[in-house]
Amino acid sequence: MHETRRAALAGLIVASFACASAAAQEIKLTLADQNSPTGWGPSHALQPWVKQVEEATKGRVKIEVYPSQTLIKGVDRWKGIRGGIADIGWCVQGYWPEQTPLSDVMSLPFLPISSAEKGSEALWKLYEKFPSMKKEYSEIEPLLLYTSSPNLLVSKRPVKTLDEFKGLKWRVLGGPPTEMAKALGAVPTLIPMPDVYQSLDKGVVDGAAAPWEAVQAFRLYEVARNYTMAPFYVAYFSLCANKQKFQSLPQDVRSAIMSVSGLAGAKFWGxxxxxxxxxxxxxxxxxxxxxxxxxxxxxxxxxxxxxIAGEPIWNEWVKKMEGKGHANAREVLNTALDLLKN
Known part of the structure; x- marks a missing residue:
């Protein structure tokens, strides 16, 4: 009788140690990034967020970052995360404009976006409010969504009035930013950001749309001295996880990760x-x-x-989205405007 009890007690002790060991077992996650680890964003947002995750999970989660496209190329990131090549990925949503069409509302020109933090807050709240926007990310698990700060006009000559846009060779993105540039009287030029420094230096373009982060990263302050500050447009990004991998994590671990992601994470990253x-x-x-x-x-x-160059493009976007079956496009736009103004 006593031996049976001792055996049962020993079994319980072993089981408890096994459970404790399993609970404390380290979970390793991979994160694919396309930026240099010494860049402003990785240094000030990505790396601190990784530490926040480790602290929130009490050391149970360790994230290994693969920078500079070493694991997945930027244009392949969404597909790579969906397919499990990496557990988490930093995604430039502009690479796949047809993937998240309603989210593109945030990239319309001249929205009243005062900062990346405010833009990021609005984007995440839109995602939470509209099931149609959540559906856009159904293939992956969004940990957070965030926007850039407004693109500035970085130029060799001052641009302060509408008349001064006339004939300005202006590096912008395609889509609505190109239409914005035309409406202002400028000549839109599509040039990759890494080529902007030389293009400004050689006079290929007179100015470029860029956020402060790009001005810092590409040293544009060396070749252009004038910075016209207006909410021309923003880009938006996601930090997303492989859906199956994330759902396989213990509930308390998922909750801990989301405690430093979601709305709080969006504002932090922005x-x-x-x-x-x-x-x-x-x-x-x-x-x-x-x-x-x-x-x-x-x-x-x-x-x-x-x-001149904002509201007409907003209305055209709504018309285009409605034509593609997004009946709530006007509501999405109006909600975005309300969130950004408040």
Missing amino acids: RNFFDTAEQGVIERAKAGNYELNRYQVPPDELTRWTK
């Missing part, structure tokens, strides 16, 4: 990846003795630009 980069540019320019002429477009002039 602020630290993009908003803080302006100060980085100021410090670098000062250290190199480069002149920075920052010009904040006055409200009256900004309203004029928005009426």
Whole structure:
């Protein structure tokens, strides 16, 4: 009798140790990034977020980052995460415009986006509010969505009024930004961001649309001194996980990861990846003795630009989305405007 009890007790002890061991077992996740680990965004957002995840999970989760497209090329990231090549990936949603068409509302020109933190907050709240937007990400598990800060006009000559856009050779993205440039009277030019430095230096373009993070990363302050500050447009990004991998994690681990992701994570990434980069540019320019002429477009002039090159493109976007079966496109746009204004 006593031996039976001792055997049962020993069994319980072994089982409890096994459970404790399993609970404490380290979970390793891979993360595919396309940026240099020394860049502003990875240094100020990605790497701190990885530490936040480790702290939130009490050390149970360790994330191994593969930077500079070493694991998955940027244009293949969505497919690679969906297929399980990496557990988590940093995605530029602009690579796949047909994948998340309603989310593209955030990239329309002249939305009242004051900062990347505010834009990121609005994007995540749109995602939470509209099932049709959630459906756009159904193939993967979005941990957070965030936007860039507004693209500035980085130019060799000052641009302060509508008339000064006329004939300006302006590097912008395709789609609505190109239509925006045309409406303002500029000549849109499609050039990859890594080529912008030389294009400005050689006079191939007169100006380029870029957020402060890109100005810092590509040292554009060395070849252009004028910065027209207006919410021309933003890009948006996702940090997404393989759906099957994420769902296989223990519930408490998933909850811990989302405690530093979701809305809080979106705002953190927007602020630290993009908003803080302006100060980085100021410090670098000062250290190199480069002149920075920052010009904040006055409200009256900004309203004029928005009426000409913003609102007509918004309405065209709604018409296009409705034509593709997205009956709530107008509601999505109006909700985005309300979130950004409040």
